[in-house]
Amino acid sequence: AQSVTQLDSQVPVFEEAPVELRCNYSSSVSVYLFWYVQYPNQGLQLLLKYLSGSTLVKGINGFEAEFNKSQTSFHVRKPSVHISDTAEYFCAVSAGGYQKVTFGTGTKLQVIP
Amino acid sequence: DTAVSQTPKYLVTQMGNDKSIKCEQNLGHDTMYWYKQDSKKFLKIMFSYNNKELIINETVPNRFSPKSPDKAHLNLHINSLELGDSAVYFCASSQNQGFTEAFFGQGTRLTVV
Numbered sequence: 756a757q758s759v760t761q762l763d764s765q766v767p768v769f770e771e772a773p774v775e776l777r778c779n780y781s782s783s784v785s786v787y788l789f790w791y792v793q794y795p796n797q798g799l800q801l802l803l804k805y806l807s808g809s810t811l812v813k814g815i816n817g818f819e820a821e822f823n824k825s826q827t828s829f830h831v832r833k834p835s836v837h838i839s840d841t842a843e844y845f846c847a848v849s850a851g852g853y854q855k856v857t858f859g860t861g862t863k864l865q866v867i868p
Numbered sequence: 869d870t871a872v873s874q875t876p877k878y879l880v881t882q883m884g885n886d887k888s889i890k891c892e893q894n895l896g897h898d899t900m901y902w903y904k905q906d907s908k909k910f911l912k913i914m915f916s917y918n919n920k921e922l923i924i925n926e927t928v929p930n931r932f933s934p935k936s937p938d939k940a941h942l943n944l945h946i947n948s949l950e951l952g953d954s955a956v957y958f959c960a961s962s963q964n965q966g967f968t969e970a971f972f973g974q975g976t977r978l979t980v981v
Contacts, residue, residue, distance in 0.1 A: 789969075793909075798872075798958060798972035843909055855924055856970070858911040 757782040759848050761859035768836055769867050775832045776862045778846030788822060788829040789847040789856075790814065799845065805829060816840065841866045871895050874959050874973035881949055882981055889944045889976045891959030899923070900942035901970065902934060903958040911958070917942055949980045 762777040780786065790802040803814025810822040820831040829846060846859040872893045881887050893900060901924075902914040915934045916924035922934070931947045942959060959973040 791972075798974045799911075799960075800972070801969055804969060845911065855913060855916070861909045861911075 759859040761862050765863045767865045771835045773834050778829045780848045784850045787849040790831050791845045793843045836866050872973040880979045886947045891942050893961040897961040897963050899962045901960040905956040954980045
């Protein structure tokens with residue numbers, strides 16, 4: 756079985772400040788890891804993903820994440836946030852070869868002007 | 869040109885009614901999904917189809933019946949709607965069974981009154 760834990764339900768941050776959204780996972784097999792972003796009243800959009808290879812992955816809108824196998828984490832960061840980054844962010848894990856994806860409970864990023 | 873489109877976007881209906889939500893993808897993907905997002909933003913997979921065949925069927929009441937007439941379409945029919953069915957339903961698709969990346973529709977907000 757696989758699971759995902761997003762440690763913060765809400766993260767308020769001032770505009771132009773850095774931010775890190777945390778995600779930990781558990782799985783008995785190798786995994787694919789994802790971050791999705793959901794803007795208000797919108798569907799989910801892929802922010803970035805880790806499938807294999809380099810543990811540092813870059814995504815859209817200046818976000819990047821690092822896969823840390825020993826810590827079973829996949830935290831996402833941005834050095835300077837904008838108002839437009841205000842959204843809900845979901846971490847997700849998929850055990851390789853299966854379609855079933857488990858999503859975390861989401862982190863609401865609130866960028867304060 | 870919308871990749872994954874769902875109709876309707878909003879659906880308000882009375883308890884006991886039967887309703888359908890339609891989903892179409894023009895990405896040429898083999899796998900399609902239905903997810904339910906509750907009022908706390910928790911996302912849970914309901915069904916997954918690969919090339920019109922049911923792959924994943926989570927513990928969903930049998931009032932919910934997916935139908936895939938071809939691999940570009942996955943519709944969701946709900947019988948005898950209950951208040952607890954109120955949620956946002958997302959359709960998604962991915963290229964293959966490995967869920968290396970999923971594309972989501974805009975969601976259908978179902979309100980049962």
